[in-house]
Amino acid sequence: DARVTQTPRDKVTEMGQEVTMRCQPILGHNTVFWYRQTMMQGLELLAYFRNRAPLDDSGMPKDRFSAEMPDATLATLKIQPSEPRDSAVYFCASGLEQGNNYGYTFGSGTRLTVV
Amino acid sequence: QKEVEQNSGPLSVPEGAIASLNCTYSDRVSQSFFWYRQYSGKSPELIMSIYSNGDKEDGRFTAQLNKASQYVSLLIRDSQPSDSATYLCAVNRYSGGYQKVTFGTGTKLQVIP
Numbered sequence: 001d002a003r004v005t006q007t008p009r010d011k012v013t014e015m016g017q018e019v020t021m022r023c024q025p026i027l028g029h030n031t032v033f034w035y036r037q038t039m040m041q042g043l044e045l046l047a048y049f050r051n052r053a054p055l056d057d058s059g060m061p062k063d064r065f066s067a068e069m070p071d072a073t074l075a076t077l078k079i080q081p082s083e084p085r086d087s088a089v090y091f092c093a094s095g096l097e098q099g100n101n102y103g104y105t106f107g108s109g110t111r112l113t114v115v
Numbered sequence: 116q117k118e119v120e121q122n123s124g125p126l127s128v129p130e131g132a133i134a135s136l137n138c139t140y141s142d143r144v145s146q147s148f149f150w151y152r153q154y155s156g157k158s159p160e161l162i163m164s165i166y167s168n169g170d171k172e173d174g175r176f177t178a179q180l181n182k183a184s185q186y187v188s189l190l191i192r193d194s195q196p197s198d199s200a201t202y203l204c205a206v207n208r209y210s211g212g213y214q215k216v217t218f219g220t221g222t223k224l225q226v227i228p
Binding site for chain 2: 048055100105107
């Protein structure tokens with residue numbers, strides 16, 4: 001089965017440190033998403049790429065978060081500096097959009113704890 | 116009003132019964148609708164998609180869509196303990212050249228053996 005690969009699975013870091021999360025989307029998918037999930041807010045969209053171009057990052061705190069797709073096989077989400085309120089599970093998802101949206105495949109997530 | 120609303124549950128049903136999960140949405144121009152299943156500590160998994168009014172069946176799952184009422188539901192027949200999970204409703208619209216997908220906060224389903 002094709003899958004979205006995320007690393008690391010778990011990350012514990014101290015407040016103020018830089019955190020980088022990586023994602024390898026499914027080969028052939030043209031869209032990549034970063035979501036954050038917390039108990040209080042559910043799934044929140046942070047960034048959306050299509051054909052590696054950023055389309056929507058309105059949900060991302062711009063002062064500390066950044067998302068990039070340096071190539072079709074790698075998406076990154078970076079937090080600098082990290083804060084305790086960033087503690088959450090971060091999911092990457094990829095999908096194929098051809099006019100319509102056929103749903104996404106999620107990676108296994110990165111559980112981030114900022115102490 | 117939330118864009119996508121789901122009852123958080125938990126919804127408890129006995130094994131073998133029909134579980135009915137409901138979702139309402141506020142954006143009338145929404146075009147495609149999805150149900151994801153998320154087991155505790157795992158990632159969401161796409162289980163159903165529906166694009167037009169009516170019913171769509173896949174095995175024990177049936178998705179129902181009523182755009183006039185802005186309502187989408189998921190029926191699980193012959194519920195099994197392995198169906199116990201949180202079910203997320205997702206609603207999609209295409210606007211301004213890109214897709215906008217909004218997730219509900221999910222309904223927790225418990226199937227009692």
